[in-house]
Amino acid sequence: MEHLLAVARNNELKLKRFGELERLLMTTRVFSQLVMIMLVDFRRYFDLDEVNLVLLDASGDWLNALGVVQAADLAALGLTLVDGEHTWYQRYAEDFRPYLGKYDADIHADCFTKTSLASIALxxxxxxxxxxxxxxLASRDPDRFQAGDGTYFLERLASFLLMCLENSQYFDKLERFGLTDALTQVNNRRYFDARLKEAVSHALRHQQPLAAMMFDLDHFKQVNDQHGHQGGDSVLQQAAKLIQDCLRASDSFARYGGEEFVALLPATDTAASVEIAERIRSRIAEHDFILSSTVTLKLTVSIGVAETExxxxDELAAEQNLVHEADAALYRAKQQGRNCVVAA
Ligand SMILES: Nc1nc2c(ncn2[C@@H]2O[C@H](COP(=O)(O)OP(=O)(O)OP(=O)(O)O)[C@@H](O)[C@H]2O)c(=O)[nH]1
Incomplete structure (x- = not known):
């Protein structure tokens, strides 16, 4: 009797705590925070030895929601974004039912990083x-997940998690509309400011270089004067695309305002970023900006490059200095005659 009472109390406590976890998941709208709950809190809550999350990301939406820097941080905690088919995919492809049972390194090694595991739930x-x-989910306890155990709870948990993840993606998209420049469809200043914070913090923590580039189209006023504001708009759109195409997916690129653009290049020092800036400069100079079926024009860009200390x-000073120095280098590029790259 005593024993039954203890079991009942224990179950009640578990349900109450799970209810709290469910509420937390339901009210968390930011994708990265949801992933943290799933990877870190689940481990503690379910007393597990390893928890990993794999998300199919053929469209790149999840990666976009995180940004490359945050995705790398979460990857270290157990998040894998898969952009195509993967061995684990075939594992579920038959009937999409959970697998509970023995951990077999020959079969399951790609799902976990630890090797001393005894039982798992996929x-x-x-x-x-x-x-x-x-x-x-994985445990060192061989009895923790056993073939034949009921999977109702896990399947219900999975559909609940999927709903929370999808919700976070909707919120991210809504937010993103506020972070995109309407004319050029590249990121706007607000986006850049947020990314700058993250990128500087990451660079200081990992002692990795971080470069910034400021771009300013030369004599842009003349484009407006000669071809009208619409002509100027079209040039801005083409220039934004040209620059973005020269950058890596891990770089952050934004319209800083007017005819000024800015880029952040993680893990890139001044020498490498000057090379990249030089490539962008010559690409713009060579490009025929198309204004109509009969009108094309040539344009150049001045670029200032700086690298964070x-x-x-401290982080705030590093953020301010990086942008300030890139801007000062850009000013010098203008003074040196434009159509050139100057490093701080
Ligand atoms: N079409 C268009 N023009 C813009 C936009 N934003 C800013 N501009 C124009 O960009 C021009 C910037 O001119 P200035 O800052 O004088 O510089 P500039 O003519 O590019 O000369 P330098 O920068 O010194 O080489 C101004 O005429 C602005 O009106 C925009 O969204 N669309």
């Missing part, structure tokens, strides 16, 4: 015959 995140990812500096 839970597909699926709905209506579509697979979106998988949650992988890594030693003895």
């Amino acid at each position: 839970i597909p995140l699926a709905r209506q015959g579509n697979l979106y990812g998988g949650l992988h 890594l030693d003895g500096i």
